[in-house]
Amino acid sequence: MSERVKYTVIAxxxxxxxxxxxxxxxxxxxxxxCRDLALLYSETPAAAAGLYTQNYVKAAPVLVTRExxxxxxxxxxxxxxxxxxxCTGQQGLADAQKMAQLTGDALGVAPEDVVVAxxxxxxxYLPMDKIEKGIKTxxxxxxxxxxxxxxxxxxxxxxxxxxxxxxLTLGGKEVVIGGMAKGSGxxxxxxxxxxxxxxxxxxxxxxxxxxxLRWAVDRSFNSITVxxxxxxxxxxxxxxxxxxxxxxxxxxxxxxxxxxxVLLLVCTELAKMIAQDGEGATxxxxxxxxxxxxxxxxxxxxxxxxxxxxVKTALHGEDANWGRILSAAGAAGxxxxxxxxxxxxxxxxxAAQGKAISFDEEEAKSILxxxxxxxxxxxxxGNASGIAWGCDLSYDYVRINAHYRT
Amino acid sequence: MSERVKYTVIAxxxxxxxxxxxxxxxxxxxxxxCRDLALLYSETPAAAAGLYTQNYVKAAPVLVTRExxxxxxxxxxxxxxxxxxxCTGQQGLADAQKMAQLTGDALGVAPEDVVVAxxxxxxxYLPMDKIEKGIKTxxxxxxxxxxxxxxxxxxxxxxxxxxxxxxLTLGGKEVVIGGMAKGSGxxxxxxxxxxxxxxxxxxxxxxxxxxxLRWAVDRSFNSITVxxxxxxxxxxxxxxxxxxxxxxxxxxxxxxxxxxxVLLLVCTELAKMIAQDGEGATxxxxxxxxxxxxxxxxxxxxxxxxxxxxVKTALHGEDANWGRILSAAGAAGxxxxxxxxxxxxxxxxxAAQGKAISFDEEEAKSILxxxxxxxxxxxxxGNASGIAWGCDLSYDYVRINAHYRT
Numbered sequence: 001m002s003e004r005v006k007y008t009v010i011a012x013x014x015x016x017x018x019x020x021x022x023x024x025x026x027x028x029x030x031x032x033x034c035r036d037l038a039l040l041y042s043e044t045p046a047a048a049a050g051l052y053t054q055n056y057v058k059a060a061p062v063l064v065t066r067e068x069x070x071x072x073x074x075x076x077x078x079x080x081x082x083x084x085x086x087c088t089g090q091q092g093l094a095d096a097q098k099m100a101q102l103t104g105d106a107l108g109v110a111p112e113d114v115v116v117a118x119x120x121x122x123x124x125y126l127p128m129d130k131i132e133k134g135i136k137t138x139x140x141x142x143x144x145x146x147x148x149x150x151x152x153x154x155x156x157x158x159x160x161x162x163x164x165x166x167x168l169t170l171g172g173k174e175v176v177i178g179g180m181a182k183g184s185g186x187x188x189x190x191x192x193x194x195x196x197x198x199x200x201x202x203x204x205x206x207x208x209x210x211x212x213l214r215w216a217v218d219r220s221f222n223s224i225t226v227x228x229x230x231x232x233x234x235x236x237x238x239x240x241x242x243x244x245x246x247x248x249x250x251x252x253x254x255x256x257x258x259x260x261x262v263l264l265l266v267c268t269e270l271a272k273m274i275a276q277d278g279e280g281a282t283x284x285x286x287x288x289x290x291x292x293x294x295x296x297x298x299x300x301x302x303x304x305x306x307x308x309x310x311v312k313t314a315l316h317g318e319d320a321n322w323g324r325i326l327s328a329a330g331a332a333g334x335x336x337x338x339x340x341x342x343x344x345x346x347x348x349x350x351a352a353q354g355k356a357i358s359f360d361e362e363e364a365k366s367i368l369x370x371x372x373x374x375x376x377x378x379x380x381x382g383n384a385s386g387i388a389w390g391c392d393l394s395y396d397y398v399r400i401n402a403h404y405r406t
Numbered sequence: 407m408s409e410r411v412k413y414t415v416i417a418x419x420x421x422x423x424x425x426x427x428x429x430x431x432x433x434x435x436x437x438x439x440c441r442d443l444a445l446l447y448s449e450t451p452a453a454a455a456g457l458y459t460q461n462y463v464k465a466a467p468v469l470v471t472r473e474x475x476x477x478x479x480x481x482x483x484x485x486x487x488x489x490x491x492x493c494t495g496q497q498g499l500a501d502a503q504k505m506a507q508l509t510g511d512a513l514g515v516a517p518e519d520v521v522v523a524x525x526x527x528x529x530x531y532l533p534m535d536k537i538e539k540g541i542k543t544x545x546x547x548x549x550x551x552x553x554x555x556x557x558x559x560x561x562x563x564x565x566x567x568x569x570x571x572x573x574l575t576l577g578g579k580e581v582v583i584g585g586m587a588k589g590s591g592x593x594x595x596x597x598x599x600x601x602x603x604x605x606x607x608x609x610x611x612x613x614x615x616x617x618x619l620r621w622a623v624d625r626s627f628n629s630i631t632v633x634x635x636x637x638x639x640x641x642x643x644x645x646x647x648x649x650x651x652x653x654x655x656x657x658x659x660x661x662x663x664x665x666x667x668v669l670l671l672v673c674t675e676l677a678k679m680i681a682q683d684g685e686g687a688t689x690x691x692x693x694x695x696x697x698x699x700x701x702x703x704x705x706x707x708x709x710x711x712x713x714x715x716x717v718k719t720a721l722h723g724e725d726a727n728w729g730r731i732l733s734a735a736g737a738a739g740x741x742x743x744x745x746x747x748x749x750x751x752x753x754x755x756x757a758a759q760g761k762a763i764s765f766d767e768e769e770a771k772s773i774l775x776x777x778x779x780x781x782x783x784x785x786x787x788g789n790a791s792g793i794a795w796g797c798d799l800s801y802d803y804v805r806i807n808a809h810y811r812t
Binding site: 054055056057058084086087088089091121122123124125232309310313314316317319321322323324326327329330331332334335336338339351353354355356393394395397398399401402 | 737
């Protein structure tokens with residue numbers, strides 16, 4: 001991100017921008033007493049854009065939301081955790097449509113202006129009586145500071161809520177962008193990731209919103225990996241309700257770049273929270289690839305390294321195994337000359353021109369002991385760079401996933 | 407494989423065919439006292455074909471062997487375990503060439519007719535004094551029943567040797583095909599896998615040999631995955647010395663199909679041994695994809711399912727989580743209609759038309775408890791099928807790889 005970007009990080013998430021209300025309640029879909037149903041509502045109609053999983057097995061809510069956002073506008077979001085409503089056929093589609101209908105009825109909004117999302121176990125049907133009761137209750141509890149309850153209600157095996165918000169100035173007006181996300185396992189998004197919802201009170205043309213979202217998601221959510229498994233339910237949705245009162249922002253606008261950069265910041269922070277809270281993770285891994293022929297190639301290599309089981313286990317064991325880093329880079333399908341590549345752990349160089357160099361093993365160990373570790377791979381093959389984020393592969397990942405369903 | 411294939415499985419591996427000698431000795435490259443240097447020798451010049459890793463970071467022995475096999479003939483193979491001679495630059499290339507030279511000198515063979523392979527830690531240099539002493543010793547110990555010592559000397563974290571041999575009749579002559587392999591971690595081959603050496607006394611035209619090998623490797627070694635990490639050192643090499651005395655076999659020959667099918671059998675058995683002995687593995691997983699539009703698509707989906715961390719952990723936990731199977735299938739980049747897909751564990755159907763069906767959880771559990779588990783995914787989208795093999799993801803995979811180097 002360039003130095004010109006001026007913004008301030010503020011508290012909160014999806015209700016930080018003006019005119020958004022939210023809540024999260026316990027509807028007993030997931031387990032008794034924990035919040036599992038979230039509602040997000042814009043007091044006025046909002047421009048909306050969505051990006052969805054590229055998995056050929058798409059969950060019912062993904063199919064319904066894609067249809068509802070085809071016209072580029074929305075006013076409410078309903079999300080349940082606990083059951084993914086994926087692999088549920090016609091019944092699942094009917095259930096997702098019913099969720100939109102119930103939410104629309106409760107909020108006085110057309111069902112087509114409701115975004116529906118689900119996350120949890122695949123192959124089970126939603127308990128629609130509980131969902132119906134939950135939506136009705138939640139609609140009465142919406143508030144301008146309820147974002148944190150919504151952020152909690154969308155979690156599954158996540159251990160922390162994931163919220164972020166910033167303010168900036170657009171066209172002389174103060175504008176806020178806020179977001180919430182959930183991640184944990186089955187995280188290897190393509191075009192979109194798990195669940196992330198971003199709100200802004202900026203006045204943004206729908207096409208500009210969609211293109212900015214796609215650009216930012218490619219460089220944030222699409223650059224994280226926890227376990228290489230692409231979900232059936234991945235979805236990123238953004239709503240812009242224009243309540244900041246700035247002049248309509250289009251792609252031709254000089255300030256469009258600023259908006260996009262700050263949106264990328266919000267997406268990146270949320271994406272990093274997902275990587276850091278990956279199932280069983282004890283460390284956040286950031287892989288920076290420099291000196292690549294193109295940004296796309298740099299990101300592809302970075303993600304291959306961040307996703308390598310052998311790099312991830314070495315990170316868990318705090319072992320400076322740079323050979324695995326180089327091998328993973330070479331497996332990404334992007335050509336480069338291995339004899340030119342330098343590898344760094346933090347600021348410590350551990351390989352030069354594709355070969356071993358002597359380095360201080362104690363220093364390497366102390367870098368790997370930290371909760372955030374950066375690996376840098378310099379290809380010396382061009383001027384482009386790219387980043388990906390991941391986490392270590394621990395015993396706990398195996399424990400959590402060996403018995404998730406039972 | 408069709409019913410017409412007539413063959414007999416026999417004892418032994420690379421020295422089962424006539425005219426091949428081998429041995430494996432302890433050269434102290436890996437750890438004191440364990441066999442780590444293998445020599446394989448054909449008493450007469452042999453037609454040879456090789457397939458190599460598609461990783462852009464290729465180990466020095468891969469580069470040297472590719473050059474040596476360019477003319478389609480070879481007479482000896484030298485392999486060390488313990489050090490991969492990868493990411494070792496010019497020094498590594500010189501060391502690999504020196505290994506060929508030393509082997510050639512010891513056996514009275516041109517260095518260009520020597521295949522060189524290494525496997526082990528990346529980024530370290532070979533102790534050439536020990537290698538030299540080892541090659542000289544090994545050359546004096548070659549024997550017609552030394553195949554099992556060679557099979558032992560090429561192992562690293564493998565827990566068992568991997569050998570297989572069959573005999574069949576070609577052109578009225580009895581022909582033998584034998585092989586050995588090593589695998590364990592960093593197993594996700596593309597075009598070739600880890601190390602596998604196959605010998606035959608059949609008289610086969612070099613082009614026919616190469617095409618048969620590529621065809622068989624695509625359906626065997628390239629259809630296994632342990633951890634999704636493609637190695638820098640993968641190599642499959644086959645030598646055919648013609649000592650069976652059959653008329654030269656070409657692709658035009660009616661019996662070429664028989665030869666190819668039996669070669670596939672040998673490669674498949676070795677590949678399955680690698681998957682079964684994957685690092686930390688407790689189970690062999692076979693994924694059969696049926697009803698696909700093409701064999702290639704079926705294999706792609708099968709390998710995606712076999713490689714899914716979530717499928718692998720569920721298998722380890724003996725959890726009939728069919729939703730993960732369907733989700734992994736959908737992530738393979740191959741289009742299909744999820745609402746048509748049936749999923750089976752062994753013979754037990756666990757999902758129909760992409761949705762849950764009730765099944766006996768106890769029966770599912772007893773199927774998943776076995777040491778070999780078959781998952782079948784029927785796409786109902788065509789007539790092609792394909793298979794991939796993998797293993798479960800266990801705590802031991804993490805343990806083994808968290809501290810491999812240190």
